[in-house]
Amino acid sequence: EPEVTQTPSHQVTQMGQEVILRCVPISNHLYFYWYRQILGQKVEFLVSFYNNEISEKSEIFDDQFSVERPDGSNFTLKIRSTKLEDSAMYFCASSPDRDPEAFFGQGTRLTVV
Amino acid sequence: DAKTTQPPSMDCAEGRAANLPCNHSTISGNEYVYWYRQIHSQGPQYIIHGLKNNETNEMASLIITEDRKSSTLILPHATLRDTAVYYCIVRRSNDYKLSFGAGTTVTVRA
Numbered sequence: 505e506p507e508v509t510q511t512p513s514h515q516v517t518q519m520g521q522e523v524i525l526r527c528v529p530i531s532n533h534l535y536f537y538w539y540r541q542i543l544g545q546k547v548e549f550l551v552s553f554y555n556n557e558i559s560e561k562s563e564i565f566d567d568q569f570s571v572e573r574p575d576g577s578n579f580t581l582k583i584r585s586t587k588l589e590d591s592a593m594y595f596c597a598s599s600p601d602r603d604p605e606a607f608f609g610q611g612t613r614l615t616v617v
Numbered sequence: 618d619a620k621t622t623q624p625p626s627m628d629c630a631e632g633r634a635a636n637l638p639c640n641h642s643t644i645s646g647n648e649y650v651y652w653y654r655q656i657h658s659q660g661p662q663y664i665i666h667g668l669k670n671n672e673t674n675e676m677a678s679l680i681i682t683e684d685r686k687s688s689t690l691i692l693p694h695a696t697l698r699d700t701a702v703y704y705c706i707v708r709r710s711n712d713y714k715l716s717f718g719a720g721t722t723v724t725v726r727a
Contacts, residue, residue: 539715539717544720546718546719547655547661547715547717549715549716554713558726560712560714562714572668592659595660595661596659597660603710608660608661610659611659611660615704
């Protein structure tokens, strides 16, 4: 069964450093998303991406965040200057269309120290 | 998006049906009801969705009341692997995002 894969599974970074979280969505999907979940809290939407541009973003997705689809298979989330409060599980998701179900990856646990 | 209300937790016995309620009294006509679950901090997993008709797939059934103000997710024969947080989400058809609430923590007991 096709799946969304995320790397790395766990990343530790120092405050102020840049991190790139990587995702390989399901190959024929057209819509891509990033969500995050701070430990013990709700899953929060960050951004959606379609046709090589951001289609929607939340208030959390400020100027320190960016997304890119550098080639036909990868979808990345960059956090420019990490803060302690960026520590969370980051989930990538993809869907073939806007309406049907989104398929989520297993997440990258980001720890900022 | 319409707000949803779910009980914070529920238990059910292995092998029995689990009925998970959700209230969405402010739902509007173009909003769908989606159910996802999250097993122990893994990525959320889609279960089922519907607009107004009842839906069934290999995982579950979704019963939506006629006025669409509430719905019930039914797991027909719960197993220990169904222990998870279950999220009821209302989403407009032209929305990109899913808005997760706190969900219902379902514990299936042997």
